[in-house]
Amino acid sequence: MAEAFTMNGGDGLQHVFRGKSDKQISLIGILQRAGSNAAKETMREVIFEKLDVRSPTSASNTFRIADMGCSVGPNTLFSMQTVQESIENKYPSQGFPPLDLEFQVFFNDLTSNDFNTLFASFPPNKGYFAVGVPGSFYSRLFPASSLHFVHSSFALQWLSKVPEQLLDKNSLAWNKGRIHYTSASGKVANAYTSQFENDIDDFLNARAKEVVAGGMMVLITLGRPDGTHHSKLPLCLLLDALGSSLMDMAKAMELTAPMSKTDVPVGPQDMVIHLRAGIEGMLAKHFGNDIIEELFERTSQKSAEISYALEIQLFVDLKRQ
Numbered sequence: 001m002a003e004a005f006t007m008n009g010g011d012g013l014q015h016v017f018r019g020k021s022d023k024q025i026s027l028i029g030i031l032q033r034a035g036s037n038a039a040k041e042t043m044r045e046v047i048f049e050k051l052d053v054r055s056p057t058s059a060s061n062t063f064r065i066a067d068m069g070c071s072v073g074p075n076t077l078f079s080m081q082t083v084q085e086s087i088e089n090k091y092p093s094q095g096f097p098p099l100d101l102e103f104q105v106f107f108n109d110l111t112s113n114d115f116n117t118l119f120a121s122f123p124p125n126k127g128y129f130a131v132g133v134p135g136s137f138y139s140r141l142f143p144a145s146s147l148h149f150v151h152s153s154f155a156l157q158w159l160s161k162v163p164e165q166l167l168d169k170n171s172l173a174w175n176k177g178r179i180h181y182t183s184a185s186g187k188v189a190n191a192y193t194s195q196f197e198n199d200i201d202d203f204l205n206a207r208a209k210e211v212v213a214g215g216m217m218v219l220i221t222l223g224r225p226d227g228t229h230h231s232k233l234p235l236c237l238l239l240d241a242l243g244s245s246l247m248d249m250a251k252a253m254e255l256t257a258p259m260s261k262t263d264v265p266v267g268p269q270d271m272v273i274h275l276r277a278g279i280e281g282m283l284a285k286h287f288g289n290d291i292i293e294e295l296f297e298r299t300s301q302k303s304a305e306i307s308y309a310l311e312i313q314l315f316v317d318l319k320r321q
């Protein structure tokens with residue numbers, strides 16, 4: 001599962017964008033960046049107020065930052081720039097002399113992530129030493145007490161695996177005919193919740209060992225407004241439309257049979273394209289590439305009425321004692 005989750009890389013994005021106008025492509029970029037932009041000011045504030053690493057180590061002036069689940073860019077580059085600038089400005093803005101720091105940024109994602117696309121997009125004057133770190137952030141990735149700042153945006157919603165009960169025909173949480181919990185029983189939603197609890201525990205335990213005392217972690221992830229049931233959330237409705245399209249196709253044909261290729265329709269469903277950039281790899285691995293075009297065309301049609309007004313994000317900042 002962890003390996004199936006990677007976002008579309010260089011060629012993959014071209015594939016998703018094929019047939020789209022420049023306006024639509026830039027709208028997708030704007031959607032992806034909107035969440036990070038919203039968090040930018042808050043991130044500056046927490047770094048100014050809470051980060052407490054005046055001298056990274058007695059032996060070195062290297063400040064180490066890690067982005068967990070960086071994908072292929074460009075959001076990770078904007079986020080790392082914000083973190084670096086905020087740290088550089090922190091002490092002068094508080095009346096102290098600037099720290100003489102060198103920055104090292106670790107870009108982490110799963111081994112199947114297209115790191116080459118990310119590396120090729122680095123700006124020439126990025127101002128830090130860059131390192132790619134392949135592997136799951138649910139396990140240890142760095143030596144003990146080696147990181148000063150950890151950032152992760154819109155990645156922790158990816159679980160490490162499908163909760164086992166969902167695949168067990170004898171379980172009350174067997175998720176027959178669905179790919180998600182939107183319209184499923186409470187037992188299915190509980191199975192996802194338990195898996196998330198285990199995963200976030202593993203994530204926090206690993207980072208607790210890797211972050212130095214006084215260092216910080218900022219986690220940005222999807223959330224839902226208080227009092228709103230998950231079945232009302234736009235992303236959940238979109239996943240329901242995707243699951244329902246899969247079921248329609250499963251009833252209409254052999255999923256593994258080759259299908260004739262059709263052009264990607266140019267429609268108003270930019271959120272569907274956004275979703276596709278995120279999960280096409282996982283679906284293609286499970287069902288094969290041949291169904292992808294038709295699947296997302298059907299999902300566009302089924303999700304035309306969804307309102308995205310309820311979308312919110314959570315911003316969590318944690319300081320290592």
Ligand SMILES: C[S@@+](CC[C@H](N)C(=O)[O-])C[C@H]1O[C@@H](n2cnc3c(N)ncnc32)[C@H](O)[C@@H]1O
Pocket residue numbers: 002005006007032036068069070071072075076108109110113135136137138152153154155158160278
């Ligand atoms: C939606 S993208 C977010 C990209 C970027 N952080 C942003 O804010 O635009 C989620 C990324 O998390 C990565 N990811 C998912 N599970 C992971 C894991 N266990 N370890 C490392 N990366 C993971 C995926 O491969 C994907 O690139």
